[in-house]
Amino acid sequence: MDKAQQAASKRNAGYHAAEMIKDGMVIGLGTGSTVFFAMERLGERIAEDGLSITGVPTSYQAAIRARRYGIPLSSLDEHPKLDTAIDGADQADPDLRLIKGRGAALLREKCVCDAAREVLIVVDPTKMVETLNAPVPVEVLPFASAPVSRRLAALGASPVLREGVKKDGPVVTDNGNFILDCDFGAIMDPESLETAIAAIPGALECGLFTAYREKITVIVGEEKGCRVVSLH
Numbered sequence: 384m385d386k387a388q389q390a391a392s393k394r395n396a397g398y399h400a401a402e403m404i405k406d407g408m409v410i411g412l413g414t415g416s417t418v419f420f421a422m423e424r425l426g427e428r429i430a431e432d433g434l435s436i437t438g439v440p441t442s443y444q445a446a447i448r449a450r451r452y453g454i455p456l457s458s459l460d461e462h463p464k465l466d467t468a469i470d471g472a473d474q475a476d477p478d479l480r481l482i483k484g485r486g487a488a489l490l491r492e493k494c495v496c497d498a499a500r501e502v503l504i505v506v507d508p509t510k511m512v513e514t515l516n517a518p519v520p521v522e523v524l525p526f527a528s529a530p531v532s533r534r535l536a537a538l539g540a541s542p543v544l545r546e547g548v549k550k551d552g553p554v555v556t557d558n559g560n561f562i563l564d565c566d567f568g569a570i571m572d573p574e575s576l577e578t579a580i581a582a583i584p585g586a587l588e589c590g591l592f593t594a595y596r597e598k599i600t601v602i603v604g605e606e607k608g609c610r611v612v613s614l615h
């Protein structure tokens with residue numbers, strides 16, 4: 384799939400998710416290039432049809448985009464329960480388990496996913512895999528990044544501190560933490576791995592999302608149209 388085809392697929396997935404949003408909803412807004420297409424379409428519906436929604440953004444980047452598209456914003460403080468969330472993913476398997484966090488927003492994304500009654504995951508077809516095998520991002524407290532790295536290595540990964548691309552030094556998340564990218568190879572038991580990582584003090588969250596399969600709908604954008612996958 385070339386870049387133009389991928390962009391068309393992402394747009395179709397994002398636009399499809401945006402069409403599923405109803406008047407009055409409070410929605411979590413994930414971070415990433417595919418969700419931004421959904422925001423673009425939501426902005427059009429607000430401007431053209433008077434759609435009334437409130438967004439809860441998962442990053443400064445998502446908040447900036449949402450404002451640009453005219454989406455009114457709020458927070459989990461104001462809305463601890465969300466009607467739905469729209470988010471992207473780096474990989475999804477047939478059981479709708481996910482790896483997220485290439486954009487370093489996984490911690491807030493998991494909070495929003497947990498708070499939402501339903502979750503719309505928007506992806507292009509390259510994200511659909513039989514077995515999750517992408518590096519798992521782990522958000523780590525800077526104070527504990529060395530011991531956490533050792534614990535993750537004991538689980539089978541070679542953790543790599545994520546570095547900035549535009550400047551030297553580690554990527555710092557919106558929460559002031561670092562990201563360790565952990566390549567575990569093919570992940571045969573994602574639930575157990577997620578539980579094991581959660582048990583490490585200083586590992587604040589990981590990009591494995593295995594607990595929300597029942598409320599997730601994956602919208603796979605194609606070059607023309609979409610395929611919708613859910614377990615319900």
Ligand SMILES: O=C[C@H](O)[C@H](O)[C@H](O)COP(=O)(O)O
Nearest residue numbers: 415416417471484486487488
């Ligand atoms: O932290 C970032 C998120 O988990 C993104 O949703 C994920 O990385 C997918 O992003 P994109 O839609 O740009 O591929």
